[in-house]
Amino acid sequence: MNLNYQNLLIFTAGIIGTLLSSLLLDRWWRERTYDLNGKTVLMTGGSRGLGLVMARQLIEAGARLAICARDTTELERARTELEQRGGEVLVLPCNVTDQTQVEQMVQQVRDRFGAINILINNAGTDIVGPMETMTMEDYDDKPLEEFVFSGRWNQPSPLVKSH
Numbered sequence: 001m002n003l004n005y006q007n008l009l010i011f012t013a014g015i016i017g018t019l020l021s022s023l024l025l026d027r028w029w030r031e032r033t034y035d036l037n038g039k040t041v042l043m044t045g046g047s048r049g050l051g052l053v054m055a056r057q058l059i060e061a062g063a064r065l066a067i068c069a070r071d072t073t074e075l076e077r078a079r080t081e082l083e084q085r086g087g088e089v090l091v092l093p094c095n096v097t098d099q100t101q102v103e104q105m106v107q108q109v110r111d112r113f114g115a116i117n118i119l120i121n122n123a124g125t126d127i128v129g130p131m132e133t134m135t136m137e138d139y140d141d142k143p144l145e146e147f148v149f150s151g152r153w154n155q156p157s158p159l160v161k162s163h
């Protein structure tokens with residue numbers, strides 16, 4: 001093996017080593033920064049779908065979790081599953097398009113867990129159907145749209161005051 005080739009190998013190994021170390025350092029830093037252990041997370045729409053998937057991960061990461069949805073049977077099913085996974089879970093029936101219900105829900109979360117550290121505003125609906133049969137009205141879910149996009153979460157005083 002000539003000297004140039006040996007130097008090239010050492011140089012390449014150095015680069016790979018530096019890259020791997022940076023990746024490990026980055027991962028360690030992210031895990032430190034985003035430590036969810038003991039944090040209180042309020043997630044709307046956590047009873048099924050993507051919300052339930054996130055709920056499982058939040059529980060696994062040690063978060064204290066409050067989820068809401070309208071269907072109480074689905075909420076209870078989610079609670080049973082999440083508690084079986086060892087989670088501390090509060091389930092609350094709530095229609096997030098109703099300001100009064102939202103304020104009551106936030107208050108219940110505060111009563112149980114204290115300050116809310118993270119809000120995941122996940123509740124929503126998807127419209128699925130053949131384009132030929134869809135009407136403009138099918139796209140209208142004004143109350144939910146307004147809720148998700150209006151920043152109304154900044155208004156309910158209980159959430160703001162919880163910090």
Ligand SMILES: NC(=O)c1ccc[n+]([C@@H]2O[C@H](COP(=O)([O-])OP(=O)(O)OC[C@H]3O[C@@H](n4cnc5c(N)ncnc54)[C@H](OP(=O)(O)O)[C@@H]3O)[C@@H](O)[C@H]2O)c1
Pocket residue numbers: 044045046047048049050051068069070071072074094095096097122123124125126144
């Ligand atoms: N799945 C996708 O491919 C996709 C893509 C882009 C964006 N998203 C968005 O991601 C979010 C979750 O989607 P997903 O597919 O998991 O939907 P999903 O399976 O239909 O679940 C929606 C969740 O939100 C709750 N919810 C709906 N309306 C609510 C209301 N007015 N008040 C309180 N809770 C309400 C539902 O429970 P109840 O019905 O019992 O209230 C359920 O827990 C939605 O906002 C959706 O628009 C999804």
